[in-house]
Amino acid sequence: MARKRGRGMAACWYGIARTATVDRAAAWAEIDDGGSAKIVTGVTEIGEGILTVLAQVAAHEIGVKPEHVVIGDNDTARAPEAAHAGASRQTYMIGNVVALAAREARKRLVDCMAEMWDVAPESIGTGNGEIWADNTNHRITFGEAVASAKNRGVVPIGAATFGTDTTGLDGVDGAGRPWQAYVFGTQVAEVEVDTITGEVQVLAVWAAHDVGRAVNPQGVEGQIEGGVVQAIGQALMEDYQLEDGHTSTSGFAKYILPTSLDVPRVNSIIIEDPDPIGPLGVKGIGEPAMVPTIPAVMNAIYDAVGVRIFDLPATPEKILAALRAKARQDSLAIQAAE
Amino acid sequence: MSEFRLEAVVNGRKIRRTAKPSQRLLDFLRDDLNLTGNKEGCGAGECGTCSVFVDGVLMKSCLLPVAKAQGARIDSIESLAPTGELTVLQKAFHKAGASQCGYCIPGMVMAATAALRANPFADREEIKERLGGNICRCTGYQKIFDAVELARDVQNGRLPATALLETDTTDGEVIGRNVRRIDAPGKVSGRLKYAGDMTMPGMLHVQVLRSPHPHARIVSIDTSAAEAMEGVEAVITSKDVPGQDGFGVFVHDQPVMARDKVRYVGEAVAAVAAEDLATARRALGAIKVVYAPLPAVFDPVEAMRVGAPVVHDYAPDNITKHIPIRVGDVDAGFAASDLVVEEHYSTQAIEHAYLEPEAGLAYVDHDDVVTVVSPSQNITHHRHMLARIVARPVSKVRFIMSPVGGGFGGKEDMIYQGMLALLAMKTMRPVRLVFTREESIVATAKRHPSRTTLRMGVMADGRIRAVSLRMICDGGAYGLSTEGVMRKAAILGAGPYVIPNLRVDTYGIYTNNTPSGAFRSFGALQTQFATESHLDIVAERLGLDPFEIRRINAMRDGASTHTRQTLGSVSLLRALDAAEQASGWEPGAPNVRGLARGDLGHDDVRPPVSLGTRFAPDSKQEAAE
Ligand code: FES
Ligand code: FES
Numbered sequence: 001m002a003r004k005r006g007r008g009m010a011a012c013w014y015g016i017a018r019t020a021t022v023d024r025a026a027a028w029a030e031i032d033d034g035g036s037a038k039i040v041t042g043v044t045e046i047g048e049g050i051l052t053v054l055a056q057v058a059a060h061e062i063g064v065k066p067e068h069v070v071i072g073d074n075d076t077a078r079a080p081e082a083a084h085a086g087a088s089r090q091t092y093m094i095g096n097v098v099a100l101a102a103r104e105a106r107k108r109l110v111d112c113m114a115e116m117w118d119v120a121p122e123s124i125g126t127g128n129g130e131i132w133a134d135n136t137n138h139r140i141t142f143g144e145a146v147a148s149a150k151n152r153g154v155v156p157i158g159a160a161t162f163g164t165d166t167t168g169l170d171g172v173d174g175a176g177r178p179w180q181a182y183v184f185g186t187q188v189a190e191v192e193v194d195t196i197t198g199e200v201q202v203l204a205v206w207a208a209h210d211v212g213r214a215v216n217p218q219g220v221e222g223q224i225e226g227g228v229v230q231a232i233g234q235a236l237m238e239d240y241q242l243e244d245g246h247t248s249t250s251g252f253a254k255y256i257l258p259t260s261l262d263v264p265r266v267n268s269i270i271i272e273d274p275d276p277i278g279p280l281g282v283k284g285i286g287e288p289a290m291v292p293t294i295p296a297v298m299n300a301i302y303d304a305v306g307v308r309i310f311d312l313p314a315t316p317e318k319i320l321a322a323l324r325a326k327a328r329q330d331s332l333a334i335q336a337a338e
Numbered sequence: 339m340s341e342f343r344l345e346a347v348v349n350g351r352k353i354r355r356t357a358k359p360s361q362r363l364l365d366f367l368r369d370d371l372n373l374t375g376n377k378e379g380c381g382a383g384e385c386g387t388c389s390v391f392v393d394g395v396l397m398k399s400c401l402l403p404v405a406k407a408q409g410a411r412i413d414s415i416e417s418l419a420p421t422g423e424l425t426v427l428q429k430a431f432h433k434a435g436a437s438q439c440g441y442c443i444p445g446m447v448m449a450a451t452a453a454l455r456a457n458p459f460a461d462r463e464e465i466k467e468r469l470g471g472n473i474c475r476c477t478g479y480q481k482i483f484d485a486v487e488l489a490r491d492v493q494n495g496r497l498p499a500t501a502l503l504e505t506d507t508t509d510g511e512v513i514g515r516n517v518r519r520i521d522a523p524g525k526v527s528g529r530l531k532y533a534g535d536m537t538m539p540g541m542l543h544v545q546v547l548r549s550p551h552p553h554a555r556i557v558s559i560d561t562s563a564a565e566a567m568e569g570v571e572a573v574i575t576s577k578d579v580p581g582q583d584g585f586g587v588f589v590h591d592q593p594v595m596a597r598d599k600v601r602y603v604g605e606a607v608a609a610v611a612a613e614d615l616a617t618a619r620r621a622l623g624a625i626k627v628v629y630a631p632l633p634a635v636f637d638p639v640e641a642m643r644v645g646a647p648v649v650h651d652y653a654p655d656n657i658t659k660h661i662p663i664r665v666g667d668v669d670a671g672f673a674a675s676d677l678v679v680e681e682h683y684s685t686q687a688i689e690h691a692y693l694e695p696e697a698g699l700a701y702v703d704h705d706d707v708v709t710v711v712s713p714s715q716n717i718t719h720h721r722h723m724l725a726r727i728v729a730r731p732v733s734k735v736r737f738i739m740s741p742v743g744g745g746f747g748g749k750e751d752m753i754y755q756g757m758l759a760l761l762a763m764k765t766m767r768p769v770r771l772v773f774t775r776e777e778s779i780v781a782t783a784k785r786h787p788s789r790t791t792l793r794m795g796v797m798a799d800g801r802i803r804a805v806s807l808r809m810i811c812d813g814g815a816y817g818l819s820t821e822g823v824m825r826k827a828a829i830l831g832a833g834p835y836v837i838p839n840l841r842v843d844t845y846g847i848y849t850n851n852t853p854s855g856a857f858r859s860f861g862a863l864q865t866q867f868a869t870e871s872h873l874d875i876v877a878e879r880l881g882l883d884p885f886e887i888r889r890i891n892a893m894r895d896g897a898s899t900h901t902r903q904t905l906g907s908v909s910l911l912r913a914l915d916a917a918e919q920a921s922g923w924e925p926g927a928p929n930v931r932g933l934a935r936g937d938l939g940h941d942d943v944r945p946p947v948s949l950g951t952r953f954a955p956d957s958k959q960e961a962a963e
Contacts, residue, residue, distance in 0.1 A: 006932030047439030245552025295870030
């Protein structure tokens with residue numbers, strides 16, 4: 001049979017947020033007229049779904065609906081520093097700081113309502129767009145509560161900052177505390193190798209990743225699926241080529257990317273081992289999702305056809321060359337044995 | 339050729355306009371009709387972001403001269419649903435989480451619309467084939483297939499329309515729920531404006547002159563002819579930089595435009611701002627640069643040798659960064675091991691290939707604040723760097739982060755924002771620069787290509803005694819994120835395993851290649867590829883199952899990392915168990931047992947693609963081809 005299947009696996013670990021330096025982020029929150037929440041922080045969507053995560057976090061902390069959260073534009077002249085959109089740090093750094101800012105805004109409103117209703121602040125509950133006092137018939141909408149607070153001269157706002165307890169590395173032995181949150185993952189890949197054409201198809205990937213706490217599981221899956229497929233691109237086809245500093249792959253006709261026909265079925269398994277430091281328990285997923293895929297695929301190719309690719313990408317040409325070399329070796333071994 | 343009169347029906351409206359024969363349909367839709375939902379991802383027919391219907395047939399508008407629209411009916415993403423509404427398919431994209439950065443999405447929605455028109459009952463495999471001309475770099479396509487299947491089922495009445503509605507959170511629980519993405523409606527409708535879709539009154543167009551040499555001294559630059567051209571408002575070179583000229587994520591070794599010498603092919607040398615794009619392009623040709631080529635170095639190992647060409651004077655050994663990690667006594671560890679295995683691994687340079695090429699606008703506002711709007715992944719740091727470059731207080735520099743059409747680390751570098759700011763300051767008009775795909779690939783950072791030598795000593799029971807890992811990476815012509823990439827590669831490279839004796843060295847090296855920079859998984863991908871491949875080789879030699887050898891060595895709660903940090907809870911064993919169970923893994927040593935495995939081809943595995951079993955193209959498509 002020309003087409004042979006195999007399976008391989010690999011594990012990974014990763015650090016969340018900026019490496020071997022103190023990371024930090026800030027956010028402002030306001031419970032606005034009409035009962036919506038306004039969040040301002042210096043970072044925006046790069047596609048990972050952070051705006052939705054922040055809306056969920058703010059909604060959860062304040063007690064409004066996610067669709068009633070507005071996230072301000074991110075602008076160094078208008079928003080507090082949240083530093084960069086990378087390092088798998090958005091949910092961890094910005095998610096946590098938005099939670100803290102939202103808590104403070106909620107507390108301002110709750111304290112104000114407690115005074116007005118003459119109840120203890122602890123007896124006040126919020127959720128689903130409403131604010132109430134336990135065991136009383138006080139229950140109003142957030143819009144009404146904000147109006148009451150403003151009539152008493154209070155604008156319910158909050159501000160927060162979140163930083164990491166981390167250090168640089170020693171210049172000689174590397175000792176240091178580069179991150180305060182670590183994640184771990186494991187992936188299994190199933191491949192089919194065509195021994196005539198050398199083509200490899202990745203048919204399935206099972207990807208189990210610890211994310212601390214999944215704010216939006218569909219978003220986590222999206223990160224895993226996208227990461228796995230980018231890694232498959234690097235594993236099998238992508239290759240930025242240079243000759244004496246000049247590239248021969250300056251367009252998508254030559255620089256080959258995975259398309260809809262190249263992708264495996266990705267089965268994501270989300271593990272939640274909460275971060276004990278941040279207020280939310282969240283960690284991150286953007287980068288770790290990509291790490292185990294390539295070795296899992298290379299291990300699966302070996303399992304299928306007995307050749308190991310040490311030199312990425314595992315193009316059909318390389319697979320065929322390796323198969324030929326293996327056939328030569330096998331026949332030499334047989335001759336030697338005879 | 340001269341302008342001509344174009345008559346067509348665009349999104350249901352008759353239009354009569356003058357058009358230039360040099361225009362592509364895509365330019366006409368975007369520039370003349372302001373229909374910016376149609377994106378330019380590649381300009382070469384390869385990505386599908388520009389897809390429109392021409393007389394009902396899906397076409398790539400970047401390939402069509404505008405004259406082809408004469409008398410035709412053109413429907414773009416903006417026409418699919420009445421303003422403010424979404425089609426079932428667009429709602430399904432929203433519900434399924436099918437849009438991430440969103441840049442490919444208008445084209446995807448068009449292609450998926452065509453797919454369901456061609457076959458309202460298309461199954462998943464057929465949907466995949468019909469979307470084969472559209473690239474998405476973010477999603478891995480799964481949720482896009484999910485969305486099209488969802489739309490198909492709702493359209494066919496197999497699922498109720500309520501399947502498209504928002505997740506119910508009236509119980510007050512919001513965390514852990516699949517709340518629909520709040521940015522999706524703007525993306526699936528093509529309404530969201532990326533930097534390249536934005537215009538400002540009086541805006542000038544910017545083009546960049548780039549180095550044709552990998553390493554050369556700049557003898558002279560004569561911009562006078564370009565400056566004298568009608569429509570050219572300004573030309574800048576490194577002479578126009580008033581402050582400290584340097585950017586980079588760790589070392590600020592890259593000038594806004596080449597200063598005294600060029601270090602890679604594609605490096606910016608000069609920039610032009612003109613009234614229109616064509617004039618700006620022509621002006622580039624009028625700039626005269628005299629280069630004196632220098633010996634160049636393209637291989638990082640050669641670059642480390644004594645006497646190799648020096649890329650930066652401050653680093654005569656061409657080492658951008660070396661990160662060491664040392665634990666225990668590695669040589670003693672190898673001596674005490676039952677088995678020692680050494681192998682070499684290498685990884686290639688790869689391109690981020692975000693579908694949105696770099697783009698940005700800059701202007702100086704009424705308070706003299708230099709403002710840059712761009713899909714920057716790090717507005718905080720860019721503001722600090724730009725303030726030094728333009729010699730203004732930080733408070734007089736402002737960065738606005740426009741929606742990012744994919745980043746993956748590639749938009750952490752301030753590769754063009756400096757030129758935009760300088761041109762805005764020089765002309766006191768808004769300026770805009772949009773990269774072509776070729777420019778994006780040639781000028782911006784790649785993933786570090788790596789060469790790793792990995793030696794591992796283990797005991798017969800599978801316990802790791804010693805590891806030495808040495809990785810040399812080609813950092814290319816400028817530092818960018820190399821230092822950080824080397825650091826992450828070193829810290830994580832040996833994997834989440836207990837290793838009593840460890841020696842890690844990662845080196846980032848300057849060469850005259852395209853710079854390497856930040857790329858999702860940042861060095862840890864390269865080193866862990868080596869380590870995780872290596873563990874399987876060792877497992878085969880010892881007759882151990884791959885999960886087993888990892889469990890034997892796994893860091894557990896309270897473990898000390900390779901940098902001697904004490905961990906709290908370690909979820910590695912949970913991850914191993916979960917993947918093993920979910921995949922129904924059949925235990926055994928990794929000794930080429932593919933043929934004998936009993937765990938292949940489960941329900942959660944897709945069928946392989948085989949040539950020759952494709953669906954029959956629908957007749958309209960065929961007629962068009
Ligand atoms: S196919 Fe037209 S822009 Fe890529
Ligand atoms: S969502 Fe497809 S390219 Fe970003």
